Amino acid sequence: MIGRAALLAPILAGLAPTVAGAAVNAQALTERTFMPLACLLFGPTVSPWWLNMCKPHLDLVVIDLRSAAEYAESHIPGSVSLPFEPISAWSQMGPGDLLLEMPPSADVFATLGSVGVSNPNPATKIVLVNGVGNPAFPQAASPRVATTLKYAGISEGRVSVLDGGFPAWASEGLPTTTVVPTPVPRTYTATEDRSFLVNISYVAANINKKHQGIFLIDGRDKEVYDGLVMEEWATKPGHIPSAVSLPAKNIWNPDGSWKSPLQLLGMLRGAVGYNVSRSYGQIIVYCGVGGYASSWYFTLTRILGFDNVKMYDGSAQEWSRYYDMEM
Numbered sequence: 001m002i003g004r005a006a007l008l009a010p011i012l013a014g015l016a017p018t019v020a021g022a023a024v025n026a027q028a029l030t031e032r033t034f035m036p037l038a039c040l041l042f043g044p045t046v047s048p049w050w051l052n053m054c055k056p057h058l059d060l061v062v063i064d065l066r067s068a069a070e071y072a073e074s075h076i077p078g079s080v081s082l083p084f085e086p087i088s089a090w091s092q093m094g095p096g097d098l099l100l101e102m103p104p105s106a107d108v109f110a111t112l113g114s115v116g117v118s119n120p121n122p123a124t125k126i127v128l129v130n131g132v133g134n135p136a137f138p139q140a141a142s143p144r145v146a147t148t149l150k151y152a153g154i155s156e157g158r159v160s161v162l163d164g165g166f167p168a169w170a171s172e173g174l175p176t177t178t179v180v181p182t183p184v185p186r187t188y189t190a191t192e193d194r195s196f197l198v199n200i201s202y203v204a205a206n207i208n209k210k211h212q213g214i215f216l217i218d219g220r221d222k223e224v225y226d227g228l229v230m231e232e233w234a235t236k237p238g239h240i241p242s243a244v245s246l247p248a249k250n251i252w253n254p255d256g257s258w259k260s261p262l263q264l265l266g267m268l269r270g271a272v273g274y275n276v277s278r279s280y281g282q283i284i285v286y287c288g289v290g291g292y293a294s295s296w297y298f299t300l301t302r303i304l305g306f307d308n309v310k311m312y313d314g315s316a317q318e319w320s321r322y323y324d325m326e327m
């Protein structure tokens with residue numbers, strides 16, 4: 001019986017605020033050492049209150065992807081600074097190299113180890129914290145890094161994004177600090193996972209195949225898709241033939257929080273019709289250089305649960321060098 005009581009204790013402690021209701025005062029709550037049950041739910045996004053409540057109970061690495069200056073001004077206590085660029089871009093670019101390709105995996109492993117992420121250690125979870133802006137590039141940083149972490153062999157269930165980013169945390173009045181923690185370096189090595197990445201020949205072989213259930217999604221702004229605006233990294237205006245437009249900036253509400261799964265699914269169906277489902281068809285996402293493609297990759301796979309999604313990281317930058325674009 002004692003054994004069973006010990007097993008139940010953490011569960012009961014988690015339930016205490018609900019079952020005991022008013023009997024549990026604020027003092028008791030702050031002194032509680034057992035993990036609330038809600039902390040077991042680690043979805044693709046977490047809310048600020050969840051992070052604040054669960055941070056002390058989990059082996060959690062909170063990574064702040066904003067600029068070093070933003071981080072220095074104010075950040076979530078215990079979070080480490082890893083501005084977007086070093087983890088998600090090549091450390092050294094040569095002439096003619098594509099922008100924002102997945103970096104060499106050894107670089108990613110070293111960066112992750114330096115901020116205290118280890119592998120294999122299934123208990124370590126990672127929460128990514130982004131800024132919010134318009135254009136939505138700050139919001140897109142988290143899904144890009146999440147995609148990079150997948151490529152670096154971290155199972156997706158261990159990575160989550162703070163919904164609404166740092167501004168949501170701050171606007172809820174949760175504690176912030178200027179104290180910079182010193183992460184304990186750990187060793188991270190894994191097998192890189194390129195299974196979800198496709199190259200230009202794969203895309204070339206799969207354009208104009210909507211009738212076979214293969215859909216190309218262009219995550220850039222509509223004017224860019226239409227060829228009215230040309231981004232500096234593309235060599236031709238327009239989009240990859242047979243792609244549909246689904247601007248990634250519409251994934252988020254104006255405050256940088258994620259739209260609801262139903263809204264997102266509605267957007268997807270509005271663009272590709274009803275012929276794509278979780279069990280049928282394939283979606284290939286791309287954009288200008290790969291950032292917004294990652295936003296859709298994360299949204300489709302993690303938030304909507306599609307597993308038939310591929311990402312073309314070379315995107316319009318690479319495609320426009322070798323093939324025609326459609327207007």
Ligand SMILES: *[C@@H]1O[C@H](CO)[C@@H](O)[C@H](O)[C@H]1NC(C)=O
Pocket residue numbers: 198199200201202
């Ligand atoms: C492109 O990807 C295909 C698999 O989809 C592979 O067979 C091919 O070798 C790759 N091409 C290059 C140049 O890497």
Ligand SMILES: *[C@@H]1O[C@H](CO)[C@@H](O)[C@H](O)[C@H]1NC(C)=O
Pocket residue numbers: 210211212213274275
């Ligand atoms: C979409 O699916 C329906 C059946 O569910 C089929 O009749 C139709 O031809 C499909 N359309 C395309 C464009 O593949």
